[in-house]
Amino acid sequence: MQNATRHEDIAMTRTKLAATYHLPSRVYLREVGPRDGLQNEDHILPTSQKIQLIDALSHTGLHEIEAASFVHPKFVPQMADAADVFTGIQRLPGIIYSAIAPNRMGARRALDAGVDAVQVFLSASEAHNRSNVHMSIAESLNQAAEIAHEVQAAGRTFDAVLSVVFGCPFEGDVPFERVLALSERLLTMGAAQITLGDTTGMAHPLQVREVFVHFQRRFPGVSVRFHPHSARGAGLANVLAALEVGIDRFDASIGGIGGCPFAPGAPGNVCSEDLVHMLHEMGIATGINLPRLIEVAQLAQSFLGHELPSQTMKSGICGHIPDGEPHLMSVEVSL
């Protein structure tokens, strides 16, 4: 009992502290390991293991799981079984099971497989778009309009992901005006949410802050999400910069799976349990059961057969709050 009171005190202190810094009290995490993570792994998991992984993730309290990508198997063989994965998983109510699709064909396959939310993805740089989806940006926008039409006609959610917003490995700096112009086009098509991706981990915290401030000024009230990568170690620092300007939607990958295809051994996506650990320690709720999330990371590591970049899996939970979840987020804080 005494312990419980102490933990409540700690949680309340942190909640107040988070509010003092005007940080969001609740963060919505989209788990992208089964898609962004696995598609960058050399080892292709059998469909049954992918299903096992997603089913385990469904029991951690996640808000959304990006379960697959409906791209041509010639380009991404890791995702050839996307439809079978969707058919095989056990869907829990309250979780959004999403997938990405670069073109109309992929969107149709995604809808047939029963995907809740289809994300079109295109790059903010011409060279990256060509290398990633083998189209010009103009062609991708045409596809996006068709995807939007199909997805909305089917009564599902149409979302959009913009890659290399914070820097392109081929073109370097990406003009932010272009990002805003592309976002505007996608919002006109009815995108429910725009995700801004630091696809190759080139962002720094001041840039992240600036990009999201300008985005929110230009599109007030629009749901915007940050997709950070950690290829150069700035992933969590960039998340903090986004939190400080009110962003409460983030992508992360279980165990940090995925790596960086251009730098063997380097981390790729920000690791889910590292992010959740940091948020919980700061008094920010996620609805996620952290110990369970770590168990799933261990499962992913055993399936992939190599050490994953996750730090929390190696170092353990700090232990200030037993399950890592701050309990008193609903307490009103007057400042």
Ligand code: ZN
């Ligand atoms: Zn990514």
